[in-house]
Amino acid sequence: MSLTLEQVRRIADLARLEMPDAEAEATRVKLNGIFSLIEQMQAVDTSGVEPMSHPQELSQRLREDRVSESDRRDDYQRIAPQTESGLYLVPKVIE
Amino acid sequence: MSRNDWEVVIGLEVHAQLTTASKIFSGASTAFGAEPNRQACAVDLALPGVLPVLNRGAVERAIRFGLAIDAKIAPRSVFARKNYFYPDLPKGYQISQFELPVVSGGSITIRVGEGDKAYEKSVQLTRAHLEEDAGKSLHEDFHGMSGIDLNRAGTPLLEIVSEPDMRSSAEAVAYARSLHALVRWIEICDGNMQEGSFRCDANVSVRKPGAPLGTRREIKNLNSFRFLQQAIEYEIQWQIDTLEDGGRIQQATVLFDPESGETRVMRTKEDAHDYRYFPDPDLLPVEISPNWIARVRTEMPELPQSMKRRFIENFGLSAYDATTLTASREIANFYQATVDAAGSELAKPCANWVMGELAGRANKADIDLNAVPITPAQLAGLVRRIGDNTISNNIARKVFEAMWNGEGGDGANAADRIIDAQGLRQVTDSGAIESLIDQVLAANQKSVEEFRAGKEKAFNALVGQAMKASRGQANPTQVNEILKRKLSE
Numbered sequence: 001m002s003l004t005l006e007q008v009r010r011i012a013d014l015a016r017l018e019m020p021d022a023e024a025e026a027t028r029v030k031l032n033g034i035f036s037l038i039e040q041m042q043a044v045d046t047s048g049v050e051p052m053s054h055p056q057e058l059s060q061r062l063r064e065d066r067v068s069e070s071d072r073r074d075d076y077q078r079i080a081p082q083t084e085s086g087l088y089l090v091p092k093v094i095e
Numbered sequence: 096m097s098r099n100d101w102e103v104v105i106g107l108e109v110h111a112q113l114t115t116a117s118k119i120f121s122g123a124s125t126a127f128g129a130e131p132n133r134q135a136c137a138v139d140l141a142l143p144g145v146l147p148v149l150n151r152g153a154v155e156r157a158i159r160f161g162l163a164i165d166a167k168i169a170p171r172s173v174f175a176r177k178n179y180f181y182p183d184l185p186k187g188y189q190i191s192q193f194e195l196p197v198v199s200g201g202s203i204t205i206r207v208g209e210g211d212k213a214y215e216k217s218v219q220l221t222r223a224h225l226e227e228d229a230g231k232s233l234h235e236d237f238h239g240m241s242g243i244d245l246n247r248a249g250t251p252l253l254e255i256v257s258e259p260d261m262r263s264s265a266e267a268v269a270y271a272r273s274l275h276a277l278v279r280w281i282e283i284c285d286g287n288m289q290e291g292s293f294r295c296d297a298n299v300s301v302r303k304p305g306a307p308l309g310t311r312r313e314i315k316n317l318n319s320f321r322f323l324q325q326a327i328e329y330e331i332q333w334q335i336d337t338l339e340d341g342g343r344i345q346q347a348t349v350l351f352d353p354e355s356g357e358t359r360v361m362r363t364k365e366d367a368h369d370y371r372y373f374p375d376p377d378l379l380p381v382e383i384s385p386n387w388i389a390r391v392r393t394e395m396p397e398l399p400q401s402m403k404r405r406f407i408e409n410f411g412l413s414a415y416d417a418t419t420l421t422a423s424r425e426i427a428n429f430y431q432a433t434v435d436a437a438g439s440e441l442a443k444p445c446a447n448w449v450m451g452e453l454a455g456r457a458n459k460a461d462i463d464l465n466a467v468p469i470t471p472a473q474l475a476g477l478v479r480r481i482g483d484n485t486i487s488n489n490i491a492r493k494v495f496e497a498m499w500n501g502e503g504g505d506g507a508n509a510a511d512r513i514i515d516a517q518g519l520r521q522v523t524d525s526g527a528i529e530s531l532i533d534q535v536l537a538a539n540q541k542s543v544e545e546f547r548a549g550k551e552k553a554f555n556a557l558v559g560q561a562m563k564a565s566r567g568q569a570n571p572t573q574v575n576e577i578l579k580r581k582l583s584e
Contacts, residue, residue, distance in 0.1 A: 014178070059379055060378055065115045065150050067116050073133050085131065
C-alpha cells in the first residue's frame with residue numbers, strides 16, 4: 001500500500017498543517033517508507049493473538065470521585081494571550 | 096401519495112451528564128453555574144505535560160446503567176481519541192470510546208400513546224460509552240473574538256445509542272422520556288435539560304415499507320422533549336416532500352431552529368469530520384471485574400419495570416396507574432411507603448390519593464414530591480380513616496388541606512387529631528341521620544312532591560340538602576338508604 005499526494009494533503013489538512021508541494025512529496029515518501037515497514041509486519045502470522053490497545057499489559061488505575069483541584073484561574077489566565085470576563089479569547093469561530 | 100405510504104425510521108443518541116462530583120479525567124468540580132473557568136484545571140485546559148486519570152465514579156455509573164438495561168458490561172474497555180479542532184476542545188481531541196465501549200446491547204421498554212390506543216414496545220440499545228464533554232464557546236460581544244469557558248470541559252458523559260427501532264416521533268419521545276426517567280431513577284444523571292444534562296440527537300430517515308433503509312439526516316442537540324417531537328415531525332415531512340418531488344436526500348447533520356420550527360443543514364457528508372479514532376496512549380484499558388459488577392448490582396434500587404409489575408400484580412392497580420406511579424422514583428417511593436403504612440388492602444385508594452390530591456397539590460405549589468409537607472405515614476393515616484368510614488372522601492380533602500398546612504402534627508395520627516379538633520367525624524348513627532332527614536323533608540315539601548310526581552332529580556336535591564345540613568359529615572350511603580325508605584313510606 002502506498003499513499004497518493006492527494007491523501008497526504010488531506011491528512012495535513014485534517015491536522016491543520018500547512019504543507020508546500022515540495023514538502024508534501026517528501027512527506028509522502030517518508031510515510032510510504034513507514035507503510036513498507038507495516039507491510040513487512042503484516043507478513044507475520046498473528047491469527048489467535050488478541051490485538052493490544054496499549055503496549056503495556058496493565059490496566060487503568062482509577063481515581064476516587066473527589067474534587068481535588070482548587071480555583072487557579074488567575075494563574076492560568078496570566079499566561080493566556082487574551083482574556084475577558086474570565087473567558088479565554090480566541091479568533092472567532094462559528095461553525 | 097401521502098405520509099402513510101412511508102415508513103419512518105428513527106434512532107436516538109443521548110448524551111447524559113453523569114452526577115459525579117469531579118470530572119472524568121481531572122479533580123476539578125463539575126458543579127453547574129460557576130463563574131467562567133473557575134472549574135477548569137490544568138488537565139481541562141490541556142496544558143502541556145498533563146495526563147488524564149480516570150474517575151471511578153464515572154465508570155461505576157456506566158455499570159449501573161448497563162445493569163439497569165440488562166446489557167453486556169465489557170470486562171475490558173478502551174478509551175480512544177476522537178480528533179477534531181475546535182477552541183472549546185483545547186487538546187484537539189475528545190477522549191471517547193470507539194471499539195470497546197463499557198456497555199453494549201440491552202433494551203428499554205417504552206409505553207406509547209394514551210388510553211385504549213396505548214401500546215408497549217421494546218427499544219434495543221446499541222451501546223453506551225463514556226466520554227468527556229467539551230467547553231462552551233460564546234460568540235457575541237468580544238470585539239470580533241470568541242470567548243471560551245472550559246468549566247464544562249471534562250464533565251463525564253454517557254453517550255447512549257439506540258438501534259433505529261422507533262417508527263414515529265411519538266415513539267422517539269416515549270423512548271427519550273423513558274431513558275430520562277431511568278437515568279434519574281438510578282441516580283446517574285440529574286436529567287436537567289435546561290442545563291444541558293440530557294441532550295438528544297435524532298437520526299431520521301424514511302423509506303417505502305420493506306425497502307432498504309433510506310439516507311438519514313441527524314438532528315443535533317435537542318434539549319427538550321417538545322423540540323425533539325417538533326424537529327422530527329418537520330424533518331419527516333421535509334424528507335417525504337423532497338422524495339415525492341423527485342429529489343434525493345443527502346446525508347447531513349442538521350440543526351433545529353425552535354423559532355421557525357424548521358431544520359437546516361449544518362454540514363453535509365462531504366465536509367463531515369474524519370475523526371481518525373485511535374486508542375488513547377495516555378490511558379490503559381479499563382478492567383471491570385465480576386466482583387465490581389456484583390457489588391454494584393447489590394446497590395441498585397428496584398427498577399421501574401419491576402415495581403410497575405409488582406403494583407399491578409400485588410396491589411391490583413391498572414397498567415395506567417402503575418405507569419403513573421413509577422414515572423419517577425420520588426412518586427414510586429412515596430406510594431410504596433404510603434401502602435406500607437396503610438396496609439395493602441388500601442393500595443387502590445392510596446394510589447388515588449398519591450396520584451390525585453398529593454401530586455396535584457405538589458404541582459400547584461411547584462414543589463417536588465420529596466419536598467411536600469406531608470409524609471407517607473400521614474397520608475396513610477388519612478386513607479385509613481376513609482377506609483373505616485370515619486370520614487367521607489369529601490371531608491378527607493378538607494383534612495388533607497389542613498394537614499398540608501401543618502395542622503395535626505407529625506405521624507400517622509395527624510389525620511385523627513384534625514378530625515377530632517374540627518369535629519369532622521362522619522355521622523353513622525342512623526337515629527341521628529333519620530331525625531336530620533325528617534327536618535330536611537319538612538323544610539323541602541316542594542322537592543318531596545316533585546319526587547312523588549316522578550321527578551328523579553328531586554331526590555338528588557334532597558340528598559344534597561341532607562348532606563349540607565350535616566355539614567358534609569353524614570355517611571352518604573346511609574343518607575341515601577334512609578331517604579329512599581322515608582320517601583316510599
